[in-house]
Amino acid sequence: MTAAFARILVVDDEPNQLVTMARILDREGYEVRTAPNGAEALARLDDEEVDLLITDLNMPVMDGMALLGELAKRTPGPSTVVLTGYGTIQSAVEAMKQGASDYLIKPCNPDELKLVIRRQLEIRALRREVSSLRREVGRHQPFGAIVGESEPMRAVYAAIESVSRNASTVLLSGASGTGKELVARTIHARSARAGEAFMAVNCGAVSAALLDSQLFGHRRGAFTDAVGDHEGLFRAADRGTLFLDEISEIPQALQVKFLRAIQEREVLPLGATQPRKVDVRIVAATNKDLREEVARGRFREDLFYRLNVVALRLPSLAERPEDIAALTDHFIAQMAERYGAPRKIVTRRVRQRLFAYAWPGNARELENVIERAFALSDAEEIDLADIEPALESRAPEAPFTPAAVLPTLEEAERTLIAAALERASGNKNQAARLLGIDRQRLYRKIDKYGLD
Ligand SMILES: Nc1ncnc2c1ncn2[C@@H]1O[C@H](COP(=O)(O)OP(=O)(O)OP(=O)(O)O)[C@@H](O)[C@H]1O
Numbered sequence: 001m002t003a004a005f006a007r008i009l010v011v012d013d014e015p016n017q018l019v020t021m022a023r024i025l026d027r028e029g030y031e032v033r034t035a036p037n038g039a040e041a042l043a044r045l046d047d048e049e050v051d052l053l054i055t056d057l058n059m060p061v062m063d064g065m066a067l068l069g070e071l072a073k074r075t076p077g078p079s080t081v082v083l084t085g086y087g088t089i090q091s092a093v094e095a096m097k098q099g100a101s102d103y104l105i106k107p108c109n110p111d112e113l114k115l116v117i118r119r120q121l122e123i124r125a126l127r128r129e130v131s132s133l134r135r136e137v138g139r140h141q142p143f144g145a146i147v148g149e150s151e152p153m154r155a156v157y158a159a160i161e162s163v164s165r166n167a168s169t170v171l172l173s174g175a176s177g178t179g180k181e182l183v184a185r186t187i188h189a190r191s192a193r194a195g196e197a198f199m200a201v202n203c204g205a206v207s208a209a210l211l212d213s214q215l216f217g218h219r220r221g222a223f224t225d226a227v228g229d230h231e232g233l234f235r236a237a238d239r240g241t242l243f244l245d246e247i248s249e250i251p252q253a254l255q256v257k258f259l260r261a262i263q264e265r266e267v268l269p270l271g272a273t274q275p276r277k278v279d280v281r282i283v284a285a286t287n288k289d290l291r292e293e294v295a296r297g298r299f300r301e302d303l304f305y306r307l308n309v310v311a312l313r314l315p316s317l318a319e320r321p322e323d324i325a326a327l328t329d330h331f332i333a334q335m336a337e338r339y340g341a342p343r344k345i346v347t348r349r350v351r352q353r354l355f356a357y358a359w360p361g362n363a364r365e366l367e368n369v370i371e372r373a374f375a376l377s378d379a380e381e382i383d384l385a386d387i388e389p390a391l392e393s394r395a396p397e398a399p400f401t402p403a404a405v406l407p408t409l410e411e412a413e414r415t416l417i418a419a420a421l422e423r424a425s426g427n428k429n430q431a432a433r434l435l436g437i438d439r440q441r442l443y444r445k446i447d448k449y450g451l452d
């Protein structure tokens, strides 16, 4: 859309005003439509798409404020500019709170009218461009920053792909550091909401009262410290995505309010009398078993079912050791950029150690191990001494210690095969797959090294 070919709807109950404005806009090359009140404006909007709406505030049948309220429920609606008299600037402020983008004071000066309209249309065109570029970028890097080609990760990609197409509520579960927040952001970035806000809140990090006002907002004076109006994350995420981390920690009292907000699609800010409509996609995450929390009476069952519309469990790193190498390289590239340093080389001994390690802290722990190697050493290589102290649990079957001398190729191979068998709980097909060799070859090696 170029600004010049935009369609504009002017709403005013004074016929003269409509004629004057229509004439000015028509001369600028815009396609102009008119309506005498809010109700007729809405009817017009049902018939055809409009880029910009200019509306008077005082009108019979349905006034400008009510019209703005109705428009707020439609996505994506036109941008709106309100017309207001000199004495009623306060109502312009009110209108902007209701979602109007700008205002003009009557009687309006044609140059100012043209300027304001051009500016609003440009903003609208830019917004559209940004969101289409974002979608484009998303297509080229299919799953953004998520790394891993293992079977369990492919299942995760398939699930992301399908939930990105709609706005259903998603419940992510998985141990700490498995990438829940990363997946939540990816779902948002691949959805039609990509151009709108992604808001995140950690339900376990603040007090119940603070979480209440963070989520639902408050009016000035609703409580002692409420010095101004606060819109709350639900409204800030309107048309976008709200990510609720550690959802199991949401206090009982807020669970009811939260349930109501998702059911009714509206929020009532503290101290407010009118509920506000919101269109928000919810993605919640937990590293606890929410069903168990329900069974123990700590989490409302009805809320659980509302959240568990699409459940997506993220695999631990131990379930997908074949991704460790790619993740290591990914974090090395990332840290090299962050530290403005060259990428480091990972020695084979380190690769083997990383592969054999159990990763209780999952991808985040691996990220920390690599970051530590960048923070503590300028060496070109990452060697065992750079990683060993950072590994949380030392595997007793640790193949090498920092003091170990360089193993022979056969020693290294034996250790790697033993680690793969252990990881695959003795399942030889799986071990062969982890090692990237066929089964026959694995059997020969097992014989050779006496590993059975
Ligand atoms: N598959 C992956 N590919 C690339 N990076 C990943 C992957 N999984 C996790 N990460 C990275 O690991 C770190 C931890 O991930 P994230 O914060 O999303 O985990 P989480 O499940 O939310 O953890 P927690 O429960 O501790 O909050 C992040 O820096 C993230 O970018």
Ligand SMILES: [Mg+2]
Pocket: 180, 181, 245
């Ligand atoms: Mg997290």
